[in-house]
Amino acid sequence: MVNQNSIKTSRINSHLSLSQIKTLCIDFTSLSSVPKSISISSSRLNDEQPIPLERLGIILDYSERGILPLLYARLFPRLDPERCSYQVAGRPFKSGHWVKLSGQQQSTSMLLAWTRIRSLDIxxxxxxxYDGARDHLAGLPPPSTDQRRVFRLHLASLLSSAFPDSSAFPDSEFLVxxxxxxxxxYELDRMQDGSVVLVVKSEEEKGEVEAAVRTSQEIARWRHVFAVELET
Structure with a gap:
């Protein structure tokens, strides 16, 4: 990783092939400034092959928005979308639970353009x-008709992000x-049954969220798209 002041390199055991790594978590929250570039050496992996991770975790401080286009442009295209799901996590962003990339990014062409991604944890x-006429999750194209893509939304973390200064969060109906x-x-019109999974922390919360899904008028057209499950 390179930032404005110095070159910072994180090394995994140099004798370990990238093809042997199943899970990789990259934590940017301790950096004092946004890196200007990201590079993963694939000297032990044929450059024609994508990095065969099964899970990628990205932990960010969302006050440093510039890192998101960098990740999409430099790191994510190297992954195998049929094998790798990824998690976007981070410290709460003070202005809410959405980070809008327009204005920071002149063109969406640099953003991730996987067409076969299966699972996204948020x-x-x-x-x-914002891409022309519509908003969409950064870099993800609409799901194809033969593909079930799953969005797992972790409600507790999203609510705490939306209200970081409040000790009493609204109920989960707000996020639903x-x-x-x-x-x-979310491309709800193109999502299959049960493809938006609302992840909760307790049986009590699960009951509350299931009730919110049943009664929310905002999702009435897409009720079949939603599922609720306990965090494992």
Missing amino acids: SGTIPYT DSVGENSDV
Whole structure:
């Protein structure tokens, strides 16, 4: 990783092939400034092959928005989308649970353009971008008709991000309605049954969220798209 002041390199055991690594978590929250570039050496992996991770975790401080386009442009295209799901997590962003990339990014062509991604876990903050006529989750094209793509939204972290200074969060109906109000971002019209999974921490919360899904008018058209499950 390179920042304005110095070159910072994180090394994994040099004798370990990248093809042997199954899970990789990259934590940017301790950096004092946004790196200007990201490079993963694939000297032990044929450059024609994508990095065969099964899970990638990215932990960010969302006050440093510039890192998101950098990740999409430099790191994510190297992954195998049929094998790798990824998690976008981070410290709460003070202005809410959405990070809008327009204005920071002149063109969406640099953003991630996987067409076969299967699973996306979202914690803390939801990055999205504006592309011409609509908003959408950053870099993700609409799901194809033969593909079931799953969004797992971790409600506790998203609520705490939306209200970082409050000790009493609104109930989960707020976030359920928020998803419905931003149906274009999630491509709800093209999602299959049970493909938006609301992840909760307790049986009590699970009951509350299931009730919110049943009664929310904002998601009435897409009720079948939602599922609720306990965090494992």
